[in-house]
Amino acid sequence: MKRLALIIGLLVLTSAAFAQVATPATQLKFMTPGYWVVGNCPDAKSGAGADILADGRIVYFFENEAELVSGNYVTTTIYGTKFMVNAMSIWPAVLTVGKTYKVATERGPDNYGANPTDVTISGKGWDQVDLTLVLGGGISPPAGDAEMGMKIWFGNRLYQPALVEKGDPFIVSANPTIKVDLSVNEPHTLSDNVSDYTIILDPQSTSPKTYQMEASFVTSKTLASATELIRALSLKYTVTEPLTDGLHTFAVSAKTAASGGIQASMTKYATVEVMGGPLRLVGTPLTFPSPYSIPRHGTVTIQYGLSADANIEIYVIGVDGTRIKHFILPAATEGGSAGINKVTWDGTTDQGYKAGNAIYVGTIVARDEGRLLGKFKLTIVN
Structure with a gap:
């Protein structure tokens, strides 16, 4: 001294x-x-x-x-x-x-x-x-600024802002389930304070609504080696009060852990549409690849859009009127969700054999109403 x-x-x-x-x-x-x-x-x-x-x-x-x-x-x-x-x-x-x-x-x-x-x-x-x-004291080196990653899901669909910017609507149900996947680069960590994570409905409106996050909404965590520090986490929240018809914007925000009182933050926005009205198909159903070859392609995808979550059934019918495949698709799952749905099939019939060469007709039915929503054509050439 x-x-x-x-x-x-x-x-x-x-x-x-x-x-x-x-x-x-x-x-x-x-x-x-x-x-x-x-x-x-x-x-x-x-x-x-x-x-x-x-x-x-x-x-x-x-x-x-x-x-x-x-x-x-x-x-x-x-x-x-x-x-x-x-x-x-x-x-x-x-x-x-x-x-x-x-x-x-x-x-x-x-x-x-x-x-x-x-x-x-x-x-x-x-x-x-x-x-x-x-x-847990000290600060993170400023040269290594925190770089947070955030993915936003509505149901089982990843929000893709580039498609929305091109004019394609991102359709959701009136009570969407929002999942947020978060990550941050080393040596930074995510906040363990659930109040540092927020979802705000229509933040630019005259009456924005903030959904309060709770610890029970955290569905998974990835911790730094041999510590309780969070490198990644997932949150899931279901909107309980139905959204009104039309466009809505969600602002999703998250923060890193405080490093000597210093926190980094990120906010992403997701603009979605609630269609309202009777259940209906959005756009024309299609199948791909077309024609479909079971040995060459493995699986075929049946794609269609729904205006809302619904229990759906799909029937694939042969030229002689025989039903060869029946799909039961619960609401809010792939095939029964508002927006784009993609149902895959490996060509195996309900009877256990592979479908033969033919042009098949598919029907999409609202199960609860027993109402036909639309049809599609499926060509198989093995």
Whole structure:
């Protein structure tokens, strides 16, 4: 400590004369050769009693979160348990006497670090701040900004904004089930606070509605190795109050875990349509590939759109009127969901043999009403 005091004394002699050269007088400009923030960061003990060393950890000096993210910060390395950083290196930011700045360490691979600690610039040439290593403390390196991934599903269909932008409506039921898949790049983690995840209906309207998330809505988590820190998670929420007919926009937001009080956030928007009215097909049903070859293609896809969730039956009928295949498709599953449905078939009939070469007729029926919704043609050429 005597050695540190001696060094500080020498630095003060070389810096103090410049500390008052400022316009206005409370600002220390970049031409000042040095203004030193020094400190101590003691080693710590883990819960299991292992030594958590401060030596070699990176210390950050910065004004606030926004400046840190913008790259206006300066770093130094802890030697033993001591560190010294030239605060004037934060230029082009202005170092202001009487203003409070932050000092913190990176969160290390051991998940220990020192959270941002205040230091107020006195103008005397140096100031001291002491740090404490804690589990989960510290900040993530600004150079490695958090990159969050988000996928939004309505029922079993992935929302695809590019198709909506082209003018293709994304049709959903009046009570859609929304699933959100989230991830974040290392070393960042997702927030474990469920209130950091929100779904807002029609946020730009005069009466937006926020759906409150609960812990029970989390359906899965992926944790960082040997920790409780979340790398990825999935949420599922079913809208209980029916949506009105027409277009609606959902704003889905999520945040990362706080790194020394700093959180990254992401918001994505999904514009969907509730069609209303009687159940009906949207567009013309089709099959592909066409013609279909069982040995060459393996499976055929029957694609059609529904205006709402519904219990659906499909019948595939031969030229002689014989029913060769019957599909029962529950509401809100593939085949019974509002929007595009894709039902696959491997060509095996209900009698257990492969369908032969022929042109077949398919019928799509609303099961609860016993009402024919539409037909399609299926050509098999083996």
